[in-house]
Amino acid sequence: MMNKTSLIALALLVFMGFYPLFVDSAWLAVGTTFLVFSVVAFSQDIILGRAGVFHMGHAMFFGMGAYTTAILNVHFGWPILATWAPSVLIPMAFAFVLAGPIIHLRGDYLLVATIGFNIIFIQVLENDVFGLTGGPNGIFGIDIVRLFGIEFASQTYMYYMAFILLGIALFIMRNLDKSKFGRAMFYINKDEIAAQSMGISIRYYKLYAFIVGAGIAGAAGSMFSVQYSAVSPEAFNVTQSIMFFTIVLVGGSASLPGVLIGTFIMFVLPEVFREFETARYLVFGLAMILTMILRPRGIWPVKFGDIPSYLKKGVK
Amino acid sequence: MDIFLQQIVNGLTIGSLYALVALGYTMVYGVMRLINFAHGDLVALSAFVGLTVYTQIFGEGITSLIAVVAVFMFTAVIVAVVGVLLERLAYRPLRTAPRLSAVVSALGAGLVIQNAVMLIWGPNMKIFPSEIFPSTIWAIGGIVVTFTQVMILGLSSALMVALYFFINRTKMGTAIRAVAIDQDAAKLMGINVNRIIMVIFIIGSALGAVAGLFIGAYYRGITFDMGWMYGLNAFVAAIMGGIGNIPGAMLGGLLLGLFNAMITGYISTQWAETFTFVLLIVILVFRPTGILGEKVAEKV
Amino acid sequence: MSEYILEIKHVSKYFHGLVAINDLSMKVKKGQIYGIIGPNGAGKTTLFNCITGIYTPEEGQILWKGKEIKGTTPFKIAELGILRTFQTIRLFAEMSVAENIMSGRHIKSKQKWYNGIIHTPAYYKDEKENWEKVGELMAFFNLSEYATTPAGDLSYGIQRRIEMARALAAEPELLILDEPAAGLNENETLELTQTIRKIQAMGVTVMMIEHDMEMVMSLTEYITVINFGAKISAGLPAFVQDDPVVVEAYIGSDEEDEHE
Numbered sequence: 017m018m019n020k021t022s023l024i025a026l027a028l029l030v031f032m033g034f035y036p037l038f039v040d041s042a043w044l045a046v047g048t049t050f051l052v053f054s055v056v057a058f059s060q061d062i063i064l065g066r067a068g069v070f071h072m073g074h075a076m077f078f079g080m081g082a083y084t085t086a087i088l089n090v091h092f093g094w095p096i097l098a099t100w101a102p103s104v105l106i107p108m109a110f111a112f113v114l115a116g117p118i119i120h121l122r123g124d125y126l127l128v129a130t131i132g133f134n135i136i137f138i139q140v141l142e143n144d145v146f147g148l149t150g151g152p153n154g155i156f157g158i159d160i161v162r163l164f165g166i167e168f169a170s171q172t173y174m175y176y177m178a179f180i181l182l183g184i185a186l187f188i189m190r191n192l193d194k195s196k197f198g199r200a201m202f203y204i205n206k207d208e209i210a211a212q213s214m215g216i217s218i219r220y221y222k223l224y225a226f227i228v229g230a231g232i233a234g235a236a237g238s239m240f241s242v243q244y245s246a247v248s249p250e251a252f253n254v255t256q257s258i259m260f261f262t263i264v265l266v267g268g269s270a271s272l273p274g275v276l277i278g279t280f281i282m283f284v285l286p287e288v289f290r291e292f293e294t295a296r297y298l299v300f301g302l303a304m305i306l307t308m309i310l311r312p313r314g315i316w317p318v319k320f321g322d323i324p325s326y327l328k329k330g331v332k
Numbered sequence: 333m334d335i336f337l338q339q340i341v342n343g344l345t346i347g348s349l350y351a352l353v354a355l356g357y358t359m360v361y362g363v364m365r366l367i368n369f370a371h372g373d374l375v376a377l378s379a380f381v382g383l384t385v386y387t388q389i390f391g392e393g394i395t396s397l398i399a400v401v402a403v404f405m406f407t408a409v410i411v412a413v414v415g416v417l418l419e420r421l422a423y424r425p426l427r428t429a430p431r432l433s434a435v436v437s438a439l440g441a442g443l444v445i446q447n448a449v450m451l452i453w454g455p456n457m458k459i460f461p462s463e464i465f466p467s468t469i470w471a472i473g474g475i476v477v478t479f480t481q482v483m484i485l486g487l488s489s490a491l492m493v494a495l496y497f498f499i500n501r502t503k504m505g506t507a508i509r510a511v512a513i514d515q516d517a518a519k520l521m522g523i524n525v526n527r528i529i530m531v532i533f534i535i536g537s538a539l540g541a542v543a544g545l546f547i548g549a550y551y552r553g554i555t556f557d558m559g560w561m562y563g564l565n566a567f568v569a570a571i572m573g574g575i576g577n578i579p580g581a582m583l584g585g586l587l588l589g590l591f592n593a594m595i596t597g598y599i600s601t602q603w604a605e606t607f608t609f610v611l612l613i614v615i616l617v618f619r620p621t622g623i624l625g626e627k628v629a630e631k632v
Numbered sequence: 633m634s635e636y637i638l639e640i641k642h643v644s645k646y647f648h649g650l651v652a653i654n655d656l657s658m659k660v661k662k663g664q665i666y667g668i669i670g671p672n673g674a675g676k677t678t679l680f681n682c683i684t685g686i687y688t689p690e691e692g693q694i695l696w697k698g699k700e701i702k703g704t705t706p707f708k709i710a711e712l713g714i715l716r717t718f719q720t721i722r723l724f725a726e727m728s729v730a731e732n733i734m735s736g737r738h739i740k741s742k743q744k745w746y747n748g749i750i751h752t753p754a755y756y757k758d759e760k761e762n763w764e765k766v767g768e769l770m771a772f773f774n775l776s777e778y779a780t781t782p783a784g785d786l787s788y789g790i791q792r793r794i795e796m797a798r799a800l801a802a803e804p805e806l807l808i809l810d811e812p813a814a815g816l817n818e819n820e821t822l823e824l825t826q827t828i829r830k831i832q833a834m835g836v837t838v839m840m841i842e843h844d845m846e847m848v849m850s851l852t853e854y855i856t857v858i859n860f861g862a863k864i865s866a867g868l869p870a871f872v873q874d875d876p877v878v879v880e881a882y883i884g885s886d887e888e889d890e891h892e
Contacts, residue, residue: 125571140606188749210722215802301440321727
C-alpha cells in the first residue's frame with residue numbers, strides 16, 4: 017500500500033518524465049534548468065538543511081563545476097564526458113580546502129565567510145585569471161555530449177540528462193539520510209553538545225556535508241554549462257547563492273518535497289510571471305516574509321521518524 | 333607620500349560611512365542575533381528619499397544651512413519609520429522562530445525595499461544634487477580635502493561620540509545593554525524589550541540614513557541596488573570590530589575604509605573585494621570574535 | 633593496571649578567575665555506583681563537564697584506565713567509552729525517540745565513509761544490527777510505544793529515560809548521570825533506581841550527581857561531597873550521611889533545587 021507522499025512523488029515523476037512532449041523549446045529549457053537547479057538546491061540542503069551549516073556561497077561550487085567543464089573542453093579540447101569527473105572532484109577539493117579553516121566558526125560568521133568566498137570566486141572569474149576564465153563574458157562554444165557516435169545535442173536530450181542527474185542526486189540524498197552520516201548531520205544540527213557527547217565529531221561531519229554538497233553542485237554545474245553551451249560569472253554570483261539558500265528554507269530544510277517546491281517557487285514562478293518584470297521581485301520579497309511568518313519551518317517541513325517498520329510494531 | 337596621505341583621507345571618509353552603517357548592523361545583532369540584511373537597502377533608500385526631499389520640497393539650487401539640516405532630519409525620520417515598520421512586520425513575528433527563518437525574512441525585506449526604490453525612482457542611476465554641500469576644496473600640501481569629506485568625518489565622529497555616551501551614560505542606554513546581555517532577565521527587571529528594540533531600529537536606521545545621504549553627496553551617482561555592497565562591507569566591518577560591540581563597529585569601519593583605500597590606491601581596484609574578504613577570513617581564523625571582541629548574549 | 637577505572641587528581645577549573653573546582657581528587661572503581669552530592673552551585677556539573685571534555689581544567693589530571701584524558705575533545709571521550717546524560721535534558725527534540733537512541737549507536741556503527749553515498753551489503757548488515765539494538769533498548773526502557781514520537785513531545789520522566797537509553801546505546805564502560813531523578817515522581821524514581829541497578833549488573837560503572845538523598849543513599853557504594861568546588865567529605869553512604877561537615881554544608885545553604 018502506498019502512502020500519499022509516494023503517490024504524489026510517482027505522479028510528479030510521470031509528469032516530469034513526459035513534460036518534454038507537451039512544451040515548446042523555451043519551456044523545455046526552463047524545465048531543464050529547473051531540474052539542474054533542484055540538484056543544486058538539494059546539494060545546498062545537505063550543507064544547510066542537514067548539517068545546519070550557515071552556507072550562503074553555494075553558487076560558487078555550482079560555478080566551479082561549470083567552469084571546469086568549460087575550461088577543459090574549450091581550452092584543452094577534452095570531450096564533455098571526460099570533464100565530468102574533474103567537475104565533481106575539483107569543487108570537492110575546494111570545499112575541503114576552503115571550509116576547513118572556518119568550519120568551526122559560529123553560524124553567522126560562516127554566513128559572511130561563505131559569501132566572501134563566493135565574491136572572491138566571482139572576482140577570479142571576472143579578472144580572467146591565467147587567461148582561462150574568459151573574464152566578464154565567460155566562455156562560449158562548449159561542446160555537446162557525444163557517446164558511441166551519438167550526438168546528444170537537442171534540448172530534449174539535455175532535459176533527460178538533467179532528469180537522470182536529478183535521479184542520481186535523489187538516490188544519494190536518500191542513501192545519505194539512511195546512513196550514519198546523514199543522521200550524524202541531523203544530530204549536530206539539532207544539538208552540537210549532545211551530538212559530541214555521543215561521540216560525533218562536529219568537524220568531520222560538517223566537512224563531509226560540505227564536500228558531498230560541493231561535488232553534487234559541481235555535477236549540476238557541468239550539466240548547466242553543456243545545456244547553455246556557455247558559462248559566465250553572473251550565473252554563479254552571490255545573488256544565485258542567496259536564491260539556493262532561500263529555496264531550502266522556504267521549501268523546508270532537509271525535506272525532499274520541500275526543496276522541490278522551493279525550487280519551483282523561487283525559479284519557475286518568476287519565469288511564469290516574466291511579463292510583470294518590474295513588480296515581480298517586490299511581490300517575491302513580500303512572499304518570502306509571509307512564508308517565513310506563516311510557516312517558519314518551510315512550506316513542506318521535514319518529517320522525522322522514518323525508522324525500520326519492525327520498530328514501529330509497539331507504537332500505539 | 334602624497335598618495336599615501338590622500339588615501340588616508342579617502343579611507344577615513346569611506347571608513348566613516350562604513351562605521352555609520354555598521355553601527356546599525358551591530359546594534360540589531362547584539363540584541364536580536366539577527367543579520368539585518370535589509371539594512372543596506374535602507375541606506376540606499378535614504379539617498380533617494382534625500383534626493384526627493386531636496387529637489388521637491390526645497391527646490392534645486394537652494395543651499396542654505398537650514399535646507400540641508402532639514403533634508404537630513406526629514407530623511408532620518410522617514411527612514412527610521414521604515415526601519416521600525418520593518419522590525420514590526422518582518423522580524424517581530426519571527427522572534428521565536430528558527431534563526432534562519434528570520435534571515436530569509438530579512439532577505440525578503442531587502443528585496444522589497446530595493447524593488448520599491450526601483451519602482452518609485454526608476455532603474456537608472458540618479459545624480460545626487462551637488463549643491464547640498466559647498467564645493468569648497470582645500471589643498472593642504474599635496475593632498476586635496478573636500479568640504480563633503482570634512483562634513484562626513486566631522487558629523488560621523490560627532491554622531492558616534494554621541495551614541496557612545498548615549499549607550500554608556502543614559503538610562504535608556506543601560507537598558508539597551510541589559511537587553512543585549514539577557515532579554516529574559518531584562519524583561520523581569522521591568523524593561524520593555526519591544527520598546528528597546530524599537531529604539532535600536534530608530535537609531536540604526538537614522539544613522540544609516542545619514543550614511544545614505546553622505547554616500548549620495550560623496551559619490552553623486554546613486555542606484556537602487558547599491559545598498560547590498562555598502563551593507564555587506566559595513567557588516568564585514570562590524571564583524572572585524574567584534575559583532576555587537578559598538579566601539580568595535582566604529583573601529584572596524586574605519587579600519588576597513590583605510591584598508592580598502594590602500595588596496596585600491598596601491599595594489600588593484602579589480603581585486604579590492606577579494607582583499608577585503610581575505611582580511612575578514614584571516615581575522616576570523618585568528619581572532620574569531622573580532623578585534624575588540626563580540627558582545628552577544630550566548631546561551632550554553 | 634590499577635583497580636580504578638577513573639582517577640581525578642587535584643583538578644582545578646576556573647571561570648574568569650573564579651574557582652569552580654578546587655583541587656578535587658577522587659577515584660572510581662570499575663563496576664561501582666559512585667555518587668557525587670553537594671549543595672547547588674558546588675561545581676558538580678562542572679566536574680562532569682571536565683570529565684567529558686566540554687571543559688578543560690587548568691590544573692590536575694584526569695586518568696581513564698591510567699591514561700590522561702584531560703583536554704580530549706568530547707567526541708573522543710565518548711569513543712573511549714564515557715557517556716553521559718544532562719541535567720537539563722538535551723535530546724534531539726524534533727527527532728523520534730528511536731532516532732534519538734540511534735545516535736548512541738554512532739560510535740558502534742561500522743559504516744564506511746562511502747556508505748553515506750552508496751550502500752553496500754556490509755552497510756545493510758550494520759544498519760540492521762544497530763536498529764535492532766535500538767529496539768532492545770526501547771524495550772528495556774519501556775519506550776517501544778513512543779518509537780516514532782518526537783522526543784520533545786514527551787513528558788519529563790520519559791525524556792530522562794530516552795537520554796539514558798541513548799547513552800547506554802553506545803555500550804559505555806562509564807555512564808555519567810547528571811541528576812537523573814530531577815523532576816521525576818516517586819514511582820518513576822523507584823523505577824529509575826531499579827534501572828540503574830540493572831545497568832550496573834550489565835557491568836557498567838555509574839557515576840551520578842543526585843539531590844534525592846534517599847535514592848543516593850540506597851544506590852551508591854561510595855560518595856564524594858563537594859561544596860564550593862572542593863571535596864569536604866568522602867566515604868561510604870552511611871559515613872557521609874552522619875558527617876557533621878556535610879550536615880553543616882547542607883544546613884548552611886539552600887538544599888532544594890533551584891538551578892546550578
